[in-house]
Amino acid sequence: xxxxxxxxxxxxxxxxxxxxxxxxxxxxxxxxxxxxxxxxxxxxxxxxxxxxxxxxxxxxxxxxxxxxxxxxxxxxxxxxxxxxxxxxxxxxxxxxxxxxxxxxxxxxxxxxxxxxxxxxxxxxxxxxxxxxxxxxxxxxxxxxxxxxxxxxxxxxxxxxxxxxxxxxxxxxxxxxxxxxxxxxxxxxxxxxxxxxxxxxxxxxxxxxxxxxxxxxxxxxxxxxxxxxxxxxxxxxxxxxxxxxxxxxxxxxxxxxxxxxxxxx
Amino acid sequence: xxxxxxxxxxxxxxxxxxxxxxxxxxxxxxxxxxxxxxxxxxxxxxxxxxxxxxxxxxxxxxxxxxxxxxxxxxxxxxxxxxxxxxxxxxxxxxxxxxxxxxxxxxxxxxxxxxxxxxxxxxxxxxxxxxxxxxxxxxxxxxxxxxxxxxxxxxxxxxxxxxxxxxxxxxxxxxxxxxxxxxxxxxxxxxxxxxxxxxxxxxxxxxxxxxxxxxxxxxxxxxxxxxxxxxxxxxxxxxxxxxxxxxxxxxxxxxxxxxxxxxxxxxxxxxxxxxxxxxxxxxxxxxxxxxxxxxxxxxxxxxxxxxxxxxxxxxxxxxxxxxxxxxxxxxxxxxxxxxxxxxxxxxxxxxxxxxxxxxxxxxxxxxxxxxxxxxxxxxxxxxxxxxxxxxxxxxxxxxxxxxxxxxxxxxxxxxxxxxxxxxxxxxxxxxxxxxxxxxxxxxxxxxxxxxxxxxxxx
Numbered sequence: 183x184x185x186x187x188x189x190x191x192x193x194x195x196x197x198x199x200x201x202x203x204x205x206x207x208x209x210x211x212x213x214x215x216x217x218x219x220x221x222x223x224x225x226x227x228x229x230x231x232x233x234x235x236x237x238x239x240x241x242x243x244x245x246x247x248x249x250x251x252x253x254x255x256x257x258x259x260x261x262x263x264x265x266x267x268x269x270x271x272x273x274x275x276x277x278x279x280x281x282x283x284x285x286x287x288x289x290x291x292x293x294x295x296x297x298x299x300x301x302x303x304x305x306x307x308x309x310x311x312x313x314x315x316x317x318x319x320x321x322x323x324x325x326x327x328x329x330x331x332x333x334x335x336x337x338x339x340x341x342x343x344x345x346x347x348x349x350x351x352x353x354x355x356x357x358x359x360x361x362x363x364x365x366x367x368x369x370x371x372x373x374x375x376x377x378x379x380x381x382x383x384x385x386x387x388x389x390x391x392x393x394x395x396x397x398x399x400x401x402x403x404x405x406x407x408x409x410x411x412x413x414x415x416x417x418x419x420x421x422x423x424x425x426x427x428x429x430x431x432x433x434x435x436x437x438x439x440x441x442x443x444x445x446x
Numbered sequence: 447x448x449x450x451x452x453x454x455x456x457x458x459x460x461x462x463x464x465x466x467x468x469x470x471x472x473x474x475x476x477x478x479x480x481x482x483x484x485x486x487x488x489x490x491x492x493x494x495x496x497x498x499x500x501x502x503x504x505x506x507x508x509x510x511x512x513x514x515x516x517x518x519x520x521x522x523x524x525x526x527x528x529x530x531x532x533x534x535x536x537x538x539x540x541x542x543x544x545x546x547x548x549x550x551x552x553x554x555x556x557x558x559x560x561x562x563x564x565x566x567x568x569x570x571x572x573x574x575x576x577x578x579x580x581x582x583x584x585x586x587x588x589x590x591x592x593x594x595x596x597x598x599x600x601x602x603x604x605x606x607x608x609x610x611x612x613x614x615x616x617x618x619x620x621x622x623x624x625x626x627x628x629x630x631x632x633x634x635x636x637x638x639x640x641x642x643x644x645x646x647x648x649x650x651x652x653x654x655x656x657x658x659x660x661x662x663x664x665x666x667x668x669x670x671x672x673x674x675x676x677x678x679x680x681x682x683x684x685x686x687x688x689x690x691x692x693x694x695x696x697x698x699x700x701x702x703x704x705x706x707x708x709x710x711x712x713x714x715x716x717x718x719x720x721x722x723x724x725x726x727x728x729x730x731x732x733x734x735x736x737x738x739x740x741x742x743x744x745x746x747x748x749x750x751x752x753x754x755x756x757x758x759x760x761x762x763x764x765x766x767x768x769x770x771x772x773x774x775x776x777x778x779x780x781x782x783x784x785x786x787x788x789x790x791x792x793x794x795x796x797x798x799x800x801x802x803x804x805x806x807x808x809x810x811x812x813x814x815x816x817x818x819x820x821x822x823x824x825x826x827x828x829x830x831x832x833x834x835x836x837x838x839x840x841x842x843x844x845x846x847x848x849x850x851x852x853x854x855x856x857x858x859x860x861x862x863x864x865x866x867x868x869x870x871x872x873x874x875x876x877x878x879x880x881x882x883x884x885x886x887x888x889x890x891x892x893x894x895x896x897x898x899x900x901x902x903x
Contacts, residue, residue: 284868284869309597316632317628349589
């Protein structure tokens with residue numbers, strides 16, 4: 183909803199003192215995060231640092247062991263089915279593998295939230311769906327194809343189109359650029375920026391992609407050792423003295439991404 | 447009591463609703479929960495301030511109450527009525543002012559789109575050439591709303607009106623720009639899915655294709671069987687024993703129970719008839735021959751098809767989806783050797799053994815009914831059994847069992863290999879696998895019966 187809500191001071195997401203354990207394995211110990219409306223917030227960190235788990239906990243797909251997570255000011259874990267549905271309508275999620283329904287065509291996939299949650303006429307649904315498909319830069323003739331007939335990049339875009347079809351206030355992206363070629367990945371970054379500008383989205387993304395961290399993230403949280411090692415803009419983090427953050431951003435890839443960003 | 451109803455709250459401003467609602471205030475609509483929601487909408491057409499009318503496009507309205515503003519606010523707060531008409535989320539209105547200015551208000555967002563669409567199609571547009579759309583009061587807009595607005599404007603333009611948009615808030619301007627820039631690509635609409643023509647030729651080619659593929663599969667399997675028989679070291683013993691354990695040993699309880707019950711059922715059904723002729727002792731022939739020749743092998747085969755056949759198809763299909771099959775091939779291994787043969791061998795061993803087991807339990811069931819219903823004691827039963835039930839019946843049943851096993855394992859595995867990276871396909875192919883294997887088992891059984899009756903055995 184591109185309404186005036188964007189500039190409210192209330193945080194969209196508040197994660198406080200979250201701990202997660204899988205049996206004996208500790209994934210998170212005391213994670214605290216505040217995500218403000220209208221920003222592109224990235225969660226970075228090495229493999230296995232619990233980024234995706236944190237994302238799943240925020241969306242409410244996985245219960246945290248301790249602590250509270252508030253979405254739009256509401257505690258997700260205590261919401262009933264009805265309340266949860268209301269929250270889900272205000273957010274869109276793009277999963278790493280797309281999560282497209284394989285028995286539906288691309289257009290039908292994108293239309294699912296509209297068909298299920300609104301009483302919009304099918305003609306109008308078609309228009310909105312077509313608009314979203316074009317917005318994410320998919321060719322119109324792919325609309326009738328099934329997910330198995332689409333390439334990886336197209337599937338990612340289709341998933342994004344489905345995530346934004348209801349014009350959510352909050353968009354979650356799980357590794358949006360992983361496995362995409364650099365041109366498409368750059369296009370994806372530009373797309374996210376454009377969507378943020380047009381729809382007034384708050385974007386939360388989990389990513390490893392240093393290029394896209396430099397290019398689009400307003401703030402970045404680095405997860406490691408079960409906690410947040412640092413939160414801030416990329417420049418702030420690049421100056422950080424924390425050894426893990428330093429290694430993360432000043433490895434050979436980190437440096438080249440930074441220099442590329444600074445040149446452009 | 448309030449829970450039974452839904453409410454919609456509309457805020458009225460004085461002046462616009464001269465005739466029907468002279469005052470400003472809060473209107474509350476009550477709906478039975480079940481009746482369709484969100485259909486509320488008000489259209490006010492004001493022409494030259496002299497004439498105005500209010501259409502409420504609501505078919506299932508149950509009741510409507512009007513309250514003065516302060517009371518209305520208090521009520522909505524007190525009962526926590528859903529604030530459909532609040533500041534942020536007010537339903538959209540379109541007012542036609544002075545026959546040339548079209549004033550848009552409210553939230554042009556997806557939840558209100560249906561009403562907005564109805565509204566815009568019902569409105570009689572003024573006939574003047576220059577129309578000014580005053581959109582300064584649109585409080586919220588999303589892509590859906592922008593599409594509706596843009597489409598309406600385009601329609602008016604195509605009717606020869608000059609339309610100008612005034613006062614669009616800057617935050618919606620980009621959205622409108624996005625919509626207008628993509629409009630040409632969107633508007634030819636989505637391509638319709640093309641359905642392939644399903645004529646006779648298509649049907650024949652499809653089915654012959656399946657036959658060829660199935661034959662190729664059988665051929666490949668046969669070649670591998672001979673390879674393995676020549677070099678038993680090729681056989682995956684681990685997989686074979688694992689399969690034997692899961693599909694044979696763990697099937698014992700259910701097979702035994704069902705066979706026992708079949709024995710009971712057959713004896714019971716026969717008992718009625720036999721007692722009428724005083725031919726009680728023939729229950730032994732009935733139970734023994736029917737179980738040994740037909741019932742036991744069939745029951746075991748059907749159970750195994752449902753239990754293991756479905757699992758085979760789903761396992762192999764999922765391995766295909768997760769690219770495990772491709773990995774097997776690129777590692778220089780043969781899926782046939784690794785996946786199919788152990789399963790086929792395991793079933794070829796397990797099904798005859800299960801059949802013997804089913805024979806025994808079925809006869810025990812029959813004997814129990816015979817002694818309780820027909821006064822045929824256990825000793826008599828066994829004695830009669832020895833002289834009347836020829837050994838060939840037992841061997842015919844046992845002989846059919848491995849054939850059933852091969853049919854089940856091959857059909858299920860074949861269907862598993864046919865799955866093409868699609869979740870729907872896994873379910874469909876599994877079903878086909880089970881149905882086809884049961885079908886083929888029964889066809890094979892029927893053919894056997896005919897052949898045996900020719901040979902008089």
